[in-house]
Amino acid sequence: MSSFFSDGGDDGPGSEPGLRERIWRTIFLSDTKSGQIFDVILLILIGASVAIVMLESVETLRSLHGYKFLILEWFFTLIFTVEYGVRLWAVRKKRRYALSFFGIVDLLSILPTYVAIFFVGTQYLMVIRILRLLRMFRVLKMAHHFGQANVLMNALKSSAPKISVFLFFILTLVSIEGTLMYIVEGGSNPGFSSIPQSIYWAIVTVTTVGYGDVAPLTVVGKILSSVIMLSGFAIIAVPAGIVTAEIGRENLALRMDRRKCDQCGWTGHDPAAIYCKHCGCKLHV
CATH class of the missing domain: 1.10.287.70 (Helix Hairpins)
Structure with a gap:
């Protein structure tokens, strides 16, 4: 389940120095101030985009603000498209991220808008973006619940x-x-x-x-x-x-192992484990 948080990223911080590593740490981790701010903004954008999709399905609102809804849908889609591209660029193991749970969800969350150009109505499938809100577990330091x-x-x-x-x-x-x-x-x-x-x-x-x-x-x-x-x-x-x-x-x-990682909060390690299976930090005995 580690892919829920690392999204198929590098095996650990510092593996690729420079701008790419800083961007990777910002968008895939929450151990920095910039990473936390990025995640909070991302969650707000995801919540707003899902709300727009739901409001557009109301006939009275669609007849009054249909054009505005369309603009907002494309606005959010373009933002998430750029974000997905940056994730692919920043991550070292691109295939692992692309085929991970969140990698697939990230892709599926932007496809409906483009598909709607050819098939009217498919834009409502953008509601799948709500699955991206699972990242709040990482933002709120609730990773151990996984x-x-x-x-x-x-x-x-x-x-x-x-x-x-x-x-x-x-x-x-x-x-x-x-x-x-x-x-x-x-x-x-x-x-x-x-x-x-x-x-x-x-x-x-x-x-x-x-x-x-x-x-x-x-x-x-x-x-x-x-x-x-x-x-x-x-x-x-x-x-x-x-x-x-x-x-x-x-x-x-x-119950054989109740140790909790001080770095990421992950529990449920193998009794013989020395390092956290999620973040790789050393476990205390």
């Missing part, structure tokens, strides 16, 4: 096989339930006009969403739907229990 994100990601990966089997079981179950409802209700209820339509109703019912647009009319159909609805509560609890158990295992593994 250690918990690692726990969640590892738990989800460990849970994937079990959840896959569970989803296959649910798919099989709703297929059977939907077919039964089609047999019971299909002749008299237009909401169950086909097996796929009945399976859709079963999925909506099992997940306890219950739009209410389709309901059984026969007694047998109501009894069967009641069983399906009651089973939905138990079904929803299964994946939550699987993930919770995996998170417990991950937290248990992290």
Whole structure:
């Protein structure tokens, strides 16, 4: 998860002296005054650009200020385009940055405006810029919270096989339930006009969403739907229990090392580690 903060930058400060290193430290790190100011200004610009995209979707505002919104969209896009270019220029490992999480988000945040020249409406995809606000964790010295994100990601990966089997079981179950409802209700209820339509109703019912647009009319159909609805509560609890158990295992593994890096605040190091796996600074015993 180190790419969340370094964005695929140099392995450490001072690796490339001169103007490029100073710019790299300013735009990729927050350990200098200029870097902190840059990040704060960047976050303000990102928040303002996302607000403009949202306001433009309001018909009354778009009819009154459509031209102003267009100018502001291009203004923000040009700023972010220059910023992305500077990031590519300043970083040593350009490929690593370009393929990192933030590198991809930085690119996707500027593309919609240019694509909108050929495909009207795609400019609203600029709302993806909101993902760039994740940098506030670095600005606010909250980098250590991403250690918990690692726990969640590892738990989800460990849970994937079990959840896959569970989803296959649910798919099989709703297929059977939907077919039964089609047999019971299909002749008299237009909401169950086909097996796929009945399976859709079963999925909506099992997940306890219950739009209410389709309901059984026969007694047998109501009894069967009641069983399906009651089973939905138990079904929803299964994946939550699987993930919770995996998170417990991950937290248990992290308890072996509670050291916190004095430089970046990162926690969750290997018990035998001497240096921080995020910033490379020496860890205190």
